[in-house]
Protein backbone atom coordinates (compact mmCIF):
# COMPACT_ATOMS: atom_id res chain seq x y z
CA UNK A 1 0.00 0.00 0.00
CA UNK A 2 1.39 3.47 -0.85
CA UNK A 3 2.10 5.77 2.04
CA UNK A 4 -0.54 8.28 0.80
CA UNK A 5 -3.22 5.63 0.81
CA UNK A 6 -2.14 4.51 4.28
CA UNK A 7 -2.29 8.10 5.51
CA UNK A 8 -5.68 8.69 4.08
CA UNK A 9 -7.11 5.49 5.56
CA UNK A 10 -5.64 6.19 9.02
CA UNK A 11 -7.05 9.72 8.82
CA UNK A 12 -10.47 8.65 7.49
CA UNK A 13 -10.87 6.00 10.17
CA UNK A 14 -10.01 8.36 13.03
CA UNK A 15 -12.09 11.16 11.53
CA UNK A 16 -15.09 8.88 11.40
CA UNK A 17 -14.57 7.72 14.99
CA UNK A 18 -14.40 11.34 16.18
CA UNK A 19 -17.49 12.30 14.21
CA UNK A 20 -19.51 9.42 15.63
CA UNK A 21 -18.06 9.89 19.15
CA UNK A 22 -16.85 6.30 19.05
CA UNK A 23 -13.22 7.41 19.53
CA UNK A 24 -11.73 6.70 22.96
CA UNK A 25 -9.67 9.52 24.46
CA UNK A 26 -6.79 9.02 26.88
CA UNK A 27 -5.75 11.90 29.14
CA UNK A 28 -2.30 11.52 30.74
CA UNK A 29 -1.75 13.53 33.94
CA UNK A 30 -4.92 14.05 35.98
CA UNK A 31 -4.02 17.32 37.71
CA UNK A 32 -5.41 20.86 37.54
CA UNK A 33 -5.46 20.69 33.73
CA UNK A 34 -5.98 17.02 32.91
CA UNK A 35 -8.90 16.18 35.19
CA UNK A 36 -11.23 19.06 34.13
CA UNK A 37 -10.30 18.33 30.50
CA UNK A 38 -11.02 14.61 30.84
CA UNK A 39 -14.45 15.36 32.34
CA UNK A 40 -15.26 17.95 29.63
CA UNK A 41 -14.37 15.41 26.92
CA UNK A 42 -16.43 12.67 28.60
CA UNK A 43 -19.35 15.09 28.85
CA UNK A 44 -19.20 15.67 25.11
CA UNK A 45 -19.87 11.96 24.56
CA UNK A 46 -16.44 10.34 24.19
CA UNK A 47 -15.26 7.47 26.37
CA UNK A 48 -12.22 8.70 28.31
CA UNK A 49 -9.46 6.85 30.14
CA UNK A 50 -7.45 8.99 32.56
CA UNK A 51 -3.86 7.93 33.26
CA UNK A 52 -1.69 9.07 36.16
CA UNK A 53 1.43 7.71 37.83
CA UNK A 54 0.08 8.73 41.24
CA UNK A 55 -2.01 5.83 42.61
CA UNK A 56 -3.52 8.07 45.34
CA UNK A 57 -5.28 10.10 42.64
CA UNK A 58 -6.81 6.96 41.17
CA UNK A 59 -8.08 5.88 44.61
CA UNK A 60 -9.81 9.28 45.03
CA UNK A 61 -11.31 9.12 41.55
CA UNK A 62 -12.54 5.55 41.98
CA UNK A 63 -14.25 6.73 45.17
CA UNK A 64 -15.81 9.55 43.09
CA UNK A 65 -13.96 12.19 45.11
CA UNK A 66 -12.62 15.12 43.11
CA UNK A 67 -9.42 16.72 44.41
CA UNK A 68 -9.61 19.64 41.96
CA UNK A 69 -11.86 22.64 42.75
CA UNK A 70 -12.92 23.04 39.12
CA UNK A 71 -14.45 19.53 39.05
CA UNK A 72 -17.44 18.82 41.31
CA UNK A 73 -17.47 15.31 42.78
CA UNK A 74 -21.07 14.93 41.55
CA UNK A 75 -20.01 15.67 37.96
CA UNK A 76 -17.14 13.19 38.31
CA UNK A 77 -19.56 10.55 39.62
CA UNK A 78 -21.94 11.15 36.68
CA UNK A 79 -19.19 10.51 34.14
CA UNK A 80 -17.88 7.42 35.99
CA UNK A 81 -21.35 5.94 36.50
CA UNK A 82 -22.22 6.51 32.83
CA UNK A 83 -19.14 4.46 31.92
CA UNK A 84 -17.61 7.38 30.02
CA UNK A 85 -14.73 7.97 32.45
CA UNK A 86 -12.32 5.58 34.07
CA UNK A 87 -8.94 6.29 35.70
CA UNK A 88 -5.92 4.03 35.91
CA UNK A 89 -2.17 3.81 36.49
CA UNK A 90 -1.91 1.07 33.87
CA UNK A 91 -0.47 2.62 30.71
CA UNK A 92 -1.23 -0.57 28.77
CA UNK A 93 -4.65 1.04 28.18
CA UNK A 94 -3.02 3.58 25.83
CA UNK A 95 -3.20 1.12 22.96
CA UNK A 96 -7.00 1.30 23.06
CA UNK A 97 -7.05 5.12 22.92
CA UNK A 98 -7.58 6.88 19.60
CA UNK A 99 -6.78 10.37 20.87
CA UNK A 100 -4.08 10.73 23.56
CA UNK A 101 -3.65 14.03 25.38
CA UNK A 102 -0.57 14.81 27.47
CA UNK A 103 -1.19 17.08 30.51
CA UNK A 104 1.90 16.41 32.64
CA UNK A 105 3.95 19.06 34.48
CA UNK A 106 6.55 21.24 32.74
CA UNK A 107 8.49 22.80 35.65
CA UNK A 108 11.90 24.45 35.71
CA UNK A 109 15.02 22.71 36.96
CA UNK A 110 17.03 24.05 39.90
CA UNK A 111 18.98 26.14 37.39
CA UNK A 112 15.74 27.52 35.92
CA UNK A 113 16.01 25.57 32.68
CA UNK A 114 12.98 23.75 31.18
CA UNK A 115 12.44 20.33 32.75
CA UNK A 116 10.89 18.25 29.99
CA UNK A 117 11.52 14.95 31.76
CA UNK A 118 7.76 14.39 32.39
CA UNK A 119 6.88 15.09 28.75
CA UNK A 120 9.69 12.84 27.53
CA UNK A 121 8.78 9.98 29.89
CA UNK A 122 5.14 10.23 28.80
CA UNK A 123 6.08 10.32 25.11
CA UNK A 124 8.15 7.16 25.59
CA UNK A 125 5.22 5.48 27.37
CA UNK A 126 2.97 6.39 24.41
CA UNK A 127 5.60 5.16 21.92
CA UNK A 128 5.49 1.76 23.62
CA UNK A 129 1.83 1.45 22.60
CA UNK A 130 1.72 3.58 19.44
CA UNK A 131 -0.31 2.22 16.53
CA UNK A 132 -1.51 3.67 13.22
CA UNK A 133 -4.59 5.90 13.44
CA UNK A 134 -3.84 7.63 16.76
CA UNK A 135 -3.77 11.38 17.42
CA UNK A 136 -1.30 12.46 20.14
CA UNK A 137 -1.75 15.94 21.59
CA UNK A 138 0.51 17.90 23.92
CA UNK A 139 -1.31 20.35 26.24
CA UNK A 140 1.53 21.06 28.67
CA UNK A 141 2.93 24.58 28.41
CA UNK A 142 6.37 24.63 26.79
CA UNK A 143 8.74 26.43 24.40
CA UNK A 144 8.03 26.56 20.64
CA UNK A 145 9.30 23.41 18.97
CA UNK A 146 8.67 20.91 21.78
CA UNK A 147 5.75 19.07 20.16
CA UNK A 148 7.59 18.47 16.89
CA UNK A 149 11.19 18.21 18.12
CA UNK A 150 10.59 16.20 21.30
CA UNK A 151 7.18 14.45 21.31
CA UNK A 152 6.97 13.67 17.59
CA UNK A 153 10.67 12.72 17.48
CA UNK A 154 10.22 10.18 20.30
CA UNK A 155 7.06 8.75 18.70
CA UNK A 156 8.80 8.38 15.34
CA UNK A 157 11.49 6.16 16.90
CA UNK A 158 8.84 3.45 16.52
CA UNK A 159 9.22 3.62 12.73
CA UNK A 160 5.69 5.01 12.34
CA UNK A 161 5.43 8.45 10.64
CA UNK A 162 3.61 11.58 11.85
CA UNK A 163 1.09 12.86 9.30
CA UNK A 164 0.67 9.49 7.66
CA UNK A 165 0.52 6.69 10.26
CA UNK A 166 -0.30 8.76 13.34
CA UNK A 167 -0.97 12.44 13.99
CA UNK A 168 0.50 15.00 16.37
CA UNK A 169 -0.99 18.27 17.66
CA UNK A 170 -0.60 20.94 20.28
CA UNK A 171 -3.39 22.71 22.14
CA UNK A 172 -2.50 24.94 25.06
CA UNK A 173 -4.49 24.82 28.25
CA UNK A 174 -6.15 28.06 29.37
CA UNK A 175 -7.61 27.05 32.74
CA UNK A 176 -8.22 29.92 35.16
CA UNK A 177 -8.64 28.30 38.59
CA UNK A 178 -11.40 29.95 40.60
CA UNK A 179 -12.96 31.71 37.58
CA UNK A 180 -16.75 31.56 37.99
CA UNK A 181 -17.52 32.65 34.43
CA UNK A 182 -15.32 30.46 32.25
CA UNK A 183 -14.53 26.74 32.38
CA UNK A 184 -12.84 24.22 30.10
CA UNK A 185 -15.73 23.93 27.62
CA UNK A 186 -16.39 27.67 27.27
CA UNK A 187 -12.82 28.97 26.96
CA UNK A 188 -11.87 29.28 23.26
CA UNK A 189 -9.21 26.68 22.48
CA UNK A 190 -6.17 27.19 20.25
CA UNK A 191 -5.47 24.07 18.15
CA UNK A 192 -2.60 23.17 15.82
CA UNK A 193 -1.26 20.09 14.12
CA UNK A 194 1.75 18.68 12.33
CA UNK A 195 0.33 18.96 8.80
CA UNK A 196 -3.17 19.56 7.46
CA UNK A 197 -4.60 16.16 8.36
CA UNK A 198 -3.52 16.51 12.00
CA UNK A 199 -4.99 20.02 12.15
CA UNK A 200 -8.26 18.80 10.72
CA UNK A 201 -8.45 16.04 13.38
CA UNK A 202 -7.61 18.56 16.10
CA UNK A 203 -10.42 20.86 14.96
CA UNK A 204 -13.03 18.13 14.84
CA UNK A 205 -12.01 16.50 18.14
CA UNK A 206 -11.75 19.67 20.21
CA UNK A 207 -14.72 21.18 18.39
CA UNK A 208 -16.82 18.40 19.91
CA UNK A 209 -15.70 19.16 23.47
CA UNK A 210 -15.33 22.95 23.58
CA UNK A 211 -17.50 25.77 22.25
CA UNK A 212 -14.89 27.55 20.10
CA UNK A 213 -11.70 26.29 18.50
CA UNK A 214 -9.10 28.67 17.07
CA UNK A 215 -6.84 26.94 14.53
CA UNK A 216 -3.30 28.23 13.95
CA UNK A 217 -0.79 27.22 11.30
CA UNK A 218 1.73 25.13 13.26
CA UNK A 219 2.39 23.49 16.61
CA UNK A 220 5.20 25.99 17.27
CA UNK A 221 2.77 28.88 16.71
CA UNK A 222 0.30 27.41 19.20
CA UNK A 223 3.11 26.91 21.72
CA UNK A 224 4.09 30.57 21.21
CA UNK A 225 0.48 31.72 21.72
CA UNK A 226 0.42 30.18 25.20
CA UNK A 227 3.76 31.69 26.19
CA UNK A 228 2.71 35.08 24.83
CA UNK A 229 -0.42 35.08 27.00
CA UNK A 230 1.54 34.28 30.15
CA UNK A 231 4.46 36.62 29.40
CA UNK A 232 1.91 39.39 28.82
CA UNK A 233 0.60 38.84 32.36
CA UNK A 234 4.02 38.56 33.94
CA UNK A 235 5.29 41.78 32.33
CA UNK A 236 2.16 43.79 33.15
CA UNK A 237 2.08 42.58 36.74
CA UNK A 238 5.76 43.55 37.06
CA UNK A 239 4.92 46.99 35.69
CA UNK A 240 2.22 47.68 38.30
CA UNK A 241 4.44 46.23 41.02
CA UNK A 242 7.14 48.70 40.04
CA UNK A 243 4.63 51.55 39.88
CA UNK A 244 3.41 50.53 43.35
CA UNK A 245 6.86 51.02 44.89
CA UNK A 246 7.44 54.34 43.09
CA UNK A 247 4.01 55.80 43.88
CA UNK A 248 4.20 54.61 47.50
CA UNK A 249 7.40 56.62 47.93
CA UNK A 250 5.56 59.66 46.50
CA UNK A 251 2.59 59.18 48.82
CA UNK A 252 0.31 58.13 45.95
CA UNK A 253 -1.98 55.09 46.26
CA UNK A 254 -1.41 52.84 43.22
CA UNK A 255 -4.81 51.17 43.62
CA UNK A 256 -6.58 54.53 43.42
CA UNK A 257 -4.52 55.30 40.31
CA UNK A 258 -5.54 51.99 38.67
CA UNK A 259 -9.24 52.46 39.51
CA UNK A 260 -9.18 55.87 37.85
CA UNK A 261 -7.03 54.75 34.88
CA UNK A 262 -9.36 51.89 34.05
CA UNK A 263 -12.24 54.28 33.37
CA UNK A 264 -10.47 54.97 30.05
CA UNK A 265 -12.63 53.00 27.61
CA UNK A 266 -9.75 52.09 25.27
CA UNK A 267 -6.00 51.51 25.36
CA UNK A 268 -5.73 50.52 29.03
CA UNK A 269 -6.25 47.21 30.79
CA UNK A 270 -6.01 47.00 34.59
CA UNK A 271 -3.44 44.73 36.27
CA UNK A 272 -3.04 44.71 40.02
CA UNK A 273 0.05 44.67 42.24
CA UNK A 274 0.60 42.04 44.89
CA UNK A 275 3.14 40.29 47.11
CA UNK A 276 4.75 38.45 44.16
CA UNK A 277 3.83 35.96 41.47
CA UNK A 278 2.44 32.52 42.21
CA UNK A 279 0.93 29.47 40.56
CA UNK A 280 2.34 26.88 38.21
CA UNK A 281 2.25 29.11 35.12
CA UNK A 282 3.11 32.81 35.27
CA UNK A 283 6.32 32.55 37.38
CA UNK A 284 7.63 29.63 35.28
CA UNK A 285 6.43 29.63 31.68
CA UNK A 286 8.17 32.86 30.54
CA UNK A 287 11.53 31.23 31.27
CA UNK A 288 10.79 28.49 28.74
CA UNK A 289 11.00 31.16 26.04
CA UNK A 290 14.09 32.76 27.61
CA UNK A 291 15.83 29.40 27.48
CA UNK A 292 14.86 28.72 23.87
CA UNK A 293 15.87 32.24 22.78
CA UNK A 294 19.47 31.55 23.83
CA UNK A 295 19.68 29.09 20.96
CA UNK A 296 19.06 32.06 18.63
CA UNK A 297 21.49 34.31 20.55
CA UNK A 298 18.62 36.68 21.29
CA UNK A 299 18.17 38.31 24.68
CA UNK A 300 14.76 38.37 26.41
CA UNK A 301 15.32 41.43 28.59
CA UNK A 302 11.65 42.28 29.14
CA UNK A 303 10.89 38.78 30.38
CA UNK A 304 13.87 38.64 32.71
CA UNK A 305 13.32 42.14 34.07
CA UNK A 306 9.69 41.28 34.82
CA UNK A 307 10.84 38.14 36.64
CA UNK A 308 13.36 40.18 38.62
CA UNK A 309 10.80 42.80 39.72
CA UNK A 310 8.14 40.23 40.58
CA UNK A 311 10.53 38.07 42.60
CA UNK A 312 11.67 41.11 44.57
CA UNK A 313 8.11 41.76 45.80
CA UNK A 314 8.09 39.50 48.89
CA UNK A 315 11.21 41.28 50.15
CA UNK A 316 9.57 44.67 49.49
CA UNK A 317 6.48 43.62 51.46
CA UNK A 318 8.59 42.39 54.38
CA UNK A 319 10.46 45.73 54.33
CA UNK A 320 7.10 47.50 54.66
CA UNK A 321 6.08 45.14 57.47
CA UNK A 322 9.30 45.78 59.41
CA UNK A 323 8.96 49.52 58.91
CA UNK A 324 5.34 49.54 60.09
CA UNK A 325 6.14 47.42 63.16
CA UNK A 326 9.00 49.75 64.00
CA UNK A 327 7.19 53.05 63.47
CA UNK A 328 3.70 52.12 64.65
CA UNK A 329 4.39 49.58 67.39
CA UNK A 330 7.98 50.36 68.34
CA UNK A 331 8.76 46.70 67.81
CA UNK A 332 11.45 44.90 65.82
CA UNK A 333 10.36 42.24 63.33
CA UNK A 334 12.83 39.91 65.05
CA UNK A 335 10.66 40.02 68.22
CA UNK A 336 7.29 39.93 66.45
CA UNK A 337 4.66 37.32 65.76
CA UNK A 338 3.03 37.72 62.36
CA UNK A 339 -0.07 36.02 60.99
CA UNK A 340 0.01 35.60 57.21
CA UNK A 341 -3.54 35.53 55.80
CA UNK A 342 -3.93 33.45 52.66
CA UNK A 343 -1.38 30.80 51.74
CA UNK A 344 -2.75 29.99 48.25
CA UNK A 345 -1.25 32.05 45.43
CA UNK A 346 -4.63 33.49 44.40
CA UNK A 347 -8.00 34.09 46.00
CA UNK A 348 -10.57 31.34 46.55
CA UNK A 349 -8.33 28.45 45.45
CA UNK A 350 -6.26 25.92 47.41
CA UNK A 351 -3.22 25.88 45.10
CA UNK A 352 0.00 26.91 46.89
CA UNK A 353 2.45 26.17 44.05
CA UNK A 354 5.07 28.97 43.86
CA UNK A 355 2.91 30.97 46.29
CA UNK A 356 4.66 34.13 47.56
CA UNK A 357 3.03 33.50 50.97
CA UNK A 358 5.57 30.73 51.59
CA UNK A 359 8.42 33.10 50.77
CA UNK A 360 6.87 35.75 53.06
CA UNK A 361 6.78 33.27 55.97
CA UNK A 362 10.35 32.27 55.26
CA UNK A 363 11.57 35.89 55.14
CA UNK A 364 9.83 36.75 58.43
CA UNK A 365 11.53 33.81 60.12
CA UNK A 366 14.90 34.52 58.50
CA UNK A 367 14.72 37.89 60.26
CA UNK A 368 14.00 36.25 63.60
CA UNK A 369 10.22 36.77 63.70
CA UNK A 370 7.60 34.05 64.08
CA UNK A 371 5.19 33.44 61.20
CA UNK A 372 1.89 31.55 61.36
CA UNK A 373 -0.73 31.40 58.66
CA UNK A 374 -4.47 31.13 58.23
CA UNK A 375 -6.08 29.93 55.01
CA UNK A 376 -9.63 28.55 54.79
CA UNK A 377 -8.59 26.51 51.73
CA UNK A 378 -5.25 25.12 52.95
CA UNK A 379 -5.41 23.30 56.28
CA UNK A 380 -1.77 22.18 56.31
CA UNK A 381 1.40 23.03 54.38
CA UNK A 382 2.24 20.00 52.24
CA UNK A 383 5.69 18.92 51.13
CA UNK A 384 7.14 21.43 48.64
CA UNK A 385 10.46 21.41 46.86
CA UNK A 386 11.68 24.79 48.13
CA UNK A 387 9.96 25.14 51.51
CA UNK A 388 10.43 21.76 53.11
CA UNK A 389 11.08 23.47 56.47
CA UNK A 390 7.50 24.79 56.47
CA UNK A 391 5.96 21.35 55.83
CA UNK A 392 3.33 20.26 58.35
CA UNK A 393 2.49 23.75 59.69
CA UNK A 394 -1.26 24.00 60.12
CA UNK A 395 -3.65 26.87 59.51
CA UNK A 396 -4.43 28.60 62.82
CA UNK A 397 -8.10 28.95 63.68
CA UNK A 398 -8.98 32.58 63.19
CA UNK A 399 -10.98 34.61 65.71
CA UNK A 400 -10.92 38.19 66.94
CA UNK A 401 -8.87 37.08 69.96
CA UNK A 402 -6.38 35.20 67.80
CA UNK A 403 -5.95 38.18 65.40
CA UNK A 404 -5.52 40.50 68.38
CA UNK A 405 -2.76 38.26 69.76
CA UNK A 406 -0.40 38.85 66.81
CA UNK A 407 1.83 41.89 66.43
CA UNK A 408 0.75 42.14 62.80
CA UNK A 409 -1.57 40.46 60.29
CA UNK A 410 -0.19 40.33 56.75
CA UNK A 411 -2.81 39.85 54.04
CA UNK A 412 -1.10 37.98 51.21
CA UNK A 413 -4.21 36.54 49.50
CA UNK A 414 -7.65 38.13 49.68
CA UNK A 415 -9.89 35.04 49.90
CA UNK A 416 -13.59 35.96 49.97
CA UNK A 417 -14.26 33.62 52.92
CA UNK A 418 -12.55 35.87 55.51
CA UNK A 419 -14.23 38.28 57.91
CA UNK A 420 -12.20 41.40 57.08
CA UNK A 421 -14.36 43.62 59.28
CA UNK A 422 -13.53 41.48 62.34
CA UNK A 423 -9.84 41.45 61.37
CA UNK A 424 -9.83 45.24 60.92
CA UNK A 425 -11.43 45.64 64.34
CA UNK A 426 -9.14 43.26 66.23
CA UNK A 427 -5.64 43.15 64.67
CA UNK A 428 -3.28 45.80 66.08
CA UNK A 429 -1.48 46.24 62.74
CA UNK A 430 -2.45 45.11 59.23
CA UNK A 431 -0.25 44.96 56.15
CA UNK A 432 -2.51 44.72 53.11
CA UNK A 433 -0.88 43.63 49.84
CA UNK A 434 -4.22 43.29 48.03
CA UNK A 435 -6.07 46.52 48.91
CA UNK A 436 -8.91 44.37 50.24
CA UNK A 437 -9.71 46.55 53.25
CA UNK A 438 -10.05 49.75 51.19
CA UNK A 439 -12.20 47.88 48.66
CA UNK A 440 -14.54 46.92 51.50
CA UNK A 441 -14.61 50.48 52.82
CA UNK A 442 -12.51 49.55 55.91
CA UNK A 443 -9.83 52.00 56.90
CA UNK A 444 -7.72 53.03 59.87
CA UNK A 445 -4.23 54.17 60.79
CA UNK A 446 -3.32 50.59 61.63
CA UNK A 447 -3.93 49.41 58.02
CA UNK A 448 -0.85 49.81 55.85
CA UNK A 449 -0.81 49.01 52.13
CA UNK A 450 2.27 47.23 50.78
Ligand SMILES: NC(=O)c1ccc[n+]([C@@H]2O[C@H](COP(=O)([O-])OP(=O)(O)OC[C@H]3O[C@@H](n4cnc5c(N)ncnc54)[C@H](O)[C@@H]3O)[C@@H](O)[C@H]2O)c1
Nearest residue numbers: 029030031032033052053054103104105106140141173175
Ligand atom coordinates in the same frame (compact mmCIF):
# COMPACT_ATOMS: atom_id res chain seq x y z
N1 LIG B 1 -2.72 24.71 36.51
C1 LIG B 1 -3.07 25.54 35.55
O1 LIG B 1 -3.91 26.40 35.76
C2 LIG B 1 -2.45 25.45 34.15
C3 LIG B 1 -2.94 26.33 33.17
C4 LIG B 1 -2.42 26.25 31.90
C5 LIG B 1 -1.42 25.33 31.60
N2 LIG B 1 -0.93 24.51 32.55
C6 LIG B 1 0.08 23.54 32.14
O2 LIG B 1 -0.49 22.25 32.12
C7 LIG B 1 0.49 21.28 32.48
C8 LIG B 1 0.01 20.47 33.66
O3 LIG B 1 -0.17 21.34 34.76
P1 LIG B 1 -1.11 20.99 35.98
O4 LIG B 1 -1.33 22.29 36.69
O5 LIG B 1 -2.30 20.22 35.55
O6 LIG B 1 -0.12 20.06 36.82
P2 LIG B 1 -0.51 19.08 38.04
O7 LIG B 1 0.74 18.90 38.81
O8 LIG B 1 -1.75 19.56 38.72
O9 LIG B 1 -0.89 17.71 37.32
C9 LIG B 1 0.02 16.93 36.65
C10 LIG B 1 -0.37 15.48 36.85
O10 LIG B 1 0.50 14.69 36.06
C11 LIG B 1 0.84 13.52 36.78
N3 LIG B 1 2.06 12.99 36.19
C12 LIG B 1 3.34 13.39 36.34
N4 LIG B 1 4.16 12.64 35.58
C13 LIG B 1 3.38 11.77 34.91
C14 LIG B 1 3.64 10.74 33.97
N5 LIG B 1 4.88 10.49 33.54
N6 LIG B 1 2.61 10.04 33.52
C15 LIG B 1 1.34 10.30 33.94
N7 LIG B 1 1.03 11.25 34.83
C16 LIG B 1 2.05 11.97 35.30
C17 LIG B 1 0.96 13.99 38.21
O11 LIG B 1 0.82 12.93 39.12
C18 LIG B 1 -0.21 14.98 38.28
O12 LIG B 1 -1.40 14.34 38.67
C19 LIG B 1 1.78 22.06 32.74
O13 LIG B 1 2.52 22.12 31.59
C20 LIG B 1 1.25 23.46 33.06
O14 LIG B 1 2.22 24.45 32.77
C21 LIG B 1 -1.44 24.55 33.83
